[in-house]
Amino acid sequence: MRKIIYRKRGGLDSIEVIDCETPTPKSDEILVEVHKAGINFADLMMRQGLYGAAPDFPFTPGYEVAGIVLECGEDIKGIAIGDRVVAMTNFGGYSQQVVVQENQAWVLPEEVSFASAAAMPVAYVTAFHMLSFLGNFQVGNSVLIHHAAGGVGTAASQIANLLGASVVVGTSSSGKKDFVENQGMIHVSKEGGDFVKVCKEKTGGKGVDHALDPVGGKHVMLSYKALCSGGRLYVFGASSASPKIRTSWLAAYRMWRQTPRFDPIKMMNSNKSVFGVHMGMWDDKEVLKQHMIKLAQWLKEGKIDPIIDSTFHFEDVAAAQKHIHDRKNKGKVLLDFSP
Numbered sequence: 192m193r194k195i196i197y198r199k200r201g202g203l204d205s206i207e208v209i210d211c212e213t214p215t216p217k218s219d220e221i222l223v224e225v226h227k228a229g230i231n232f233a234d235l236m237m238r239q240g241l242y243g244a245a246p247d248f249p250f251t252p253g254y255e256v257a258g259i260v261l262e263c264g265e266d267i268k269g270i271a272i273g274d275r276v277v278a279m280t281n282f283g284g285y286s287q288q289v290v291v292q293e294n295q296a297w298v299l300p301e302e303v304s305f306a307s308a309a310a311m312p313v314a315y316v317t318a319f320h321m322l323s324f325l326g327n328f329q330v331g332n333s334v335l336i337h338h339a340a341g342g343v344g345t346a347a348s349q350i351a352n353l354l355g356a357s358v359v360v361g362t363s364s365s366g367k368k369d370f371v372e373n374q375g376m377i378h379v380s381k382e383g384g385d386f387v388k389v390c391k392e393k394t395g396g397k398g399v400d401h402a403l404d405p406v407g408g409k410h411v412m413l414s415y416k417a418l419c420s421g422g423r424l425y426v427f428g429a430s431s432a433s434p435k436i437r438t439s440w441l442a443a444y445r446m447w448r449q450t451p452r453f454d455p456i457k458m459m460n461s462n463k464s465v466f467g468v469h470m471g472m473w474d475d476k477e478v479l480k481q482h483m484i485k486l487a488q489w490l491k492e493g494k495i496d497p498i499i500d501s502t503f504h505f506e507d508v509a510a511a512q513k514h515i516h517d518r519k520n521k522g523k524v525l526l527d528f529s530p
């Protein structure tokens with residue numbers, strides 16, 4: 192079988208596709224023939240050496256796959272050979288075949304495609320975790336979403352609208368305005384748009400209830416300013432540390448240096464909360480499992496519908512990552528591993 196590895200920290204030339212042995216599942220694992228795998232922005236950052244939770248080089252990235260079960264370990268009860276599944280992989284998903292723990296895989300209803308399924312675990316679980324689980328989202332709440340046209344951005348807007356949002360403000364490159372508006376958001380261009388002002392204007396001067404910030408650096412304080420009293424800010428990324436294909440230590444340092452250190456007393460007086468969110472470091476897998484069950488039900492009922500920007504053959508993984516670095520994606524980018 193073949194899999195993708197990052198040979199070393201660096202640009203797209205550090206990506207290789209290699210032949211390797213098929214892994215054997217342990218007693219509590221299944222072997223999945225991967226048909227589609229999701230690409231996440233974190234995959235790009237870990238290639239650049241900017242992702243603390245990544246394994247040592249060389250390694251195979253990939254957090255999510257959808258495919259068919261080829262083998263089951265002896266203790267597997269709820270999944271059988273031949274089942275169509277979606278799975279969370281803690282790395283290793285960029286591979287023709289991957290072993291997964293049973294409690295990280297879910298059998299797919301027939302009507303859900305491998306593409307929709309592979310687009311779901313990271314983007315939708317992250318958005319749901321922030322808005323619903325941590326955020327206790329209420330009907331009529333308002334939301335600010337950055338990178339609104341991306342994987343998490345489109346998932347968050349669908350979930351917010353499903354949960355009865357009154358206002359959803361989304362920022363992105365100006366060329367994605369129509370796309371963002373078609374997703375049910377009020378668009379603010381990140382080139383010169385003033386999202387704090389728009390959030391206040393659209394909420395009668397109060398500010399939004401939830402702000403999702405994956406940008407980091409000084410941007411975080413602007414998102415905090417866009418909140419109403421009682422509002423919640425979720426800091427869940429640092430895309431400003433990664434402006435180019437190759438690692439920029441200056442940009443990474445600037446992001447870290449400019450990220451605000453919040454004063455709990457000021458937060459108390461303004462009744463605002465700040466959550467740090469890293470799904471890869473979330474320990475209680477049962478919580479994630481419950482999120483997936485809820486989201487799979489919504490997917491089956493057609494209440495959410497992952498937006499697929501494009502699907503690249505896995506041998507073209509460098510082009511797929513370049514597409515995201517170039518900020519061209521509107522929705523999720525997938526890798527095709529179908530045999």
Ligand SMILES: NC(=O)c1ccc[n+]([C@@H]2O[C@H](COP(=O)([O-])OP(=O)(O)OC[C@H]3O[C@@H](n4cnc5c(N)ncnc54)[C@H](OP(=O)(O)O)[C@@H]3O)[C@@H](O)[C@H]2O)c1
Pocket residue numbers: 230231232233313314317337338339340341342343344362363364367381405406427428429430431433434435468469470471515516517518519520521522523524
């Ligand atoms: N903490 C967690 O558990 C977690 C989980 C999932 C995702 N995230 C974070 O959420 C953010 C979005 O992730 P995603 O996987 O959904 O990615 P994505 O939004 O599908 O793709 C990247 C998009 O982000 C925007 N962008 C902003 N700065 C960029 C840069 N420096 N280089 C390239 N694109 C940039 C671009 O759109 P525009 O320029 O048009 O906005 C681009 O199209 C990332 O920061 C990621 O690390 C965090």
